[in-house]
Amino acid sequence: MTASPAVVTGLGVIAANGVGAEEYWEASLAGKNAIGEVSAFDSSSYPIRLAGEARDFTGADHLPSRLTKQTDRATQMSLVATEWALADAGVEPETFRDYDMGVVTSSAAGGYGFGQAELQKLWGQGSEFVSVYQSYAWFYAVNTGQVSIRHGMRGSNSVLVGEQAGGLDAVAHARRNIRNDAATLMVTGGTETTLCPWGWVAHVADSRVSRKSQAHEAYLPFDVEASGHVPGEGGAILITENADTWRARGGGNVYGELAGHASTFDPPPESGRGSTLDRAVLNALADAGVTPDEVDVVFADAAGLPELDAAEARALTKIFGPSGVPVTAPKTMFGRLYGGGGPLDLATALLSIRHDTIPPTTNTQVRAADCASLDLVLGEPRRSEVRTALVIARGYGGFNAATVVRDHPH
The missing domain is CATH 3.40.47.10 (Thiolase/Chalcone synthase)
Known part of the structure; x- marks a missing residue:
């Protein structure tokens, strides 16, 4: 293994309390609670109605229409967060060799919303109305695939599925690729959304999700009144690089090292x-x-x-x-x-x-x-x-x- 560590040089963040790393950080320091009743669909008939919804994010504001037609909201988040992270890192992918760049993301749900919409067409209108993009837009690996295609990243590409822990494992896999000289730059992290009826019934079946109706009472970790968690949407994309090649290209922005x-x-x-x-x-x-x-x-x-x-x-x-x-x-x-x-x-x-x-x-x-x-x-x-x-x-x-x-x- 190379002695050069893997460093994080760019961040792209989407969360309910802030879109973009700077806005998110300021909101987090301010203690901005962005949990509220779901607005993405009518949740009034469900026993759980609270979520951390990224209301300020719309994929169509950042991506061409051809992509928004092909992708789920979770994939749109990954694509946009990757753009922001690359810009933050000062990385122009075309200046790298394509096989020197890779992508590894995490996913627990895949493209729930896209899948539900196409199944509704199948049942309500017929198979001829189902989008051809349903063949992969629902899949766990689609975020990795779309990011790698958009930026010509033909190196090591994969997806890890391990629910909440999978996000850390994905970043660790990116680090491993860099330390093994399998890549000089890895796009990694994950974005997730399950705010649609199909995704929501999975949460209803999950005893770990809080049934409280008030936002300030629903998610209280380590508290005497703890009753479960609240689902949210969003995540982060990190640009990780070999420290030596990062220095060789100018040694600009760096947040820290993936140490262990x-x-x-x-x-x-x-x-x-x-x-x-x-x-x-x-x-x-x-x-x-x-x-x-x-x-x-x-x-x-x-x-x-x-x-x-x-x-x-x-x-x-x-x-x-x-x-x-x-x-x-x-x-x-x-x-x-x-x-x-x-x-x-x-x-x-x-x-x-x-x-x-x-x-x-x-x-x-x-x-x-x-x-x-x-x-x-x-x-x-x-x-x-x-x-x-x-x-x-x-x-x-x-x-x-x-x-x-x-x-x-x-």
């Missing part, structure tokens, strides 16, 4: 063996070559369910000690984003490093007794030197992932 990563899978609940989240964190720290006392902030998975929050609190307390490290979960402002959640947490961690500021966890008021050992950043942002950050993500079914990012000298 690890994934584990929990045993079946009936086994009685417990979560392996602590092992994922310890292995990620070891991969990065850092000790727990060198970590300046943890961006928590923050499931919002008492038993899952308690398990995360136990793991963090075991590794860092009681109140041993600041812990935050800005996703309370916009919901859990599944395949887009881990990448957006990574982007937020990198912005924290750049600005030496930890954004707050909103809504949470009274910590649950089994989460009292956590030093939660509540209500207001916390000014603090941030050089190394840990991001945690867990996916439904036992997926665990942990990624370490740190400052990288210009």
Whole structure:
């Protein structure tokens, strides 16, 4: 493996509380809660009606009509976020060799909205009315495919499906490709949306989603009143580069280094063996070559369910000690984003490093007794030197992932 690390040089962010990295960061520091009743469809007959909806994003405002006709909203988010991330990085793809660039994204749902619209045509009008683009617009890998086609990125291209944890695993795979000299530049991350009736019935069937009707009560991780999470839409795309080639092209914008990563899978609940989240964190720290006392902030998975929050609190307390490290979960402002959640947490961690500021966890008021050992950043942002950050993500079914990012000298 090459000694050159993988660095993040560009960010493209779409979230309910801010479209674009700068707007998102300012909203997160302000504690802007963007969770509200779904407007993308009539949710009045459903037992859950709250979501983190990116109301300020419209794909047609940024993409040619030929692309919007071919793609789901989630793919449009990936395409636009990639454009923003490339511009942020100062990257012109045509100046790279096509096989030196690759794409790896995460997805948990694929193009739900596009798929539903075409199935409605099939059932209501007949097969001749179904778009030919249905053949791939619904698919998990379509975001990777469309980004690679649009920018001529013919190198290593793939998709990882691991629910919320899959986003961190996708970024780790991009890092692996760079460190193995399989690419000099990787577009990575993920965007997700399930705000359509077809996607919504999946949330209704999910006992992890909160049934609360008030936005400020619905998603309260680590709180005595925790009752689940709120679904959101959006995510982040990151431009990752080989540090040597980044310097060779001028060494401009850089947010930090992808320093370490690890994934584990929990045993079946009936086994009685417990979560392996602590092992994922310890292995990620070891991969990065850092000790727990060198970590300046943890961006928590923050499931919002008492038993899952308690398990995360136990793991963090075991590794860092009681109140041993600041812990935050800005996703309370916009919901859990599944395949887009881990990448957006990574982007937020990198912005924290750049600005030496930890954004707050909103809504949470009274910590649950089994989460009292956590030093939660509540209500207001916390000014603090941030050089190394840990991001945690867990996916439904036992997926665990942990990624370490740190400052990288210009």
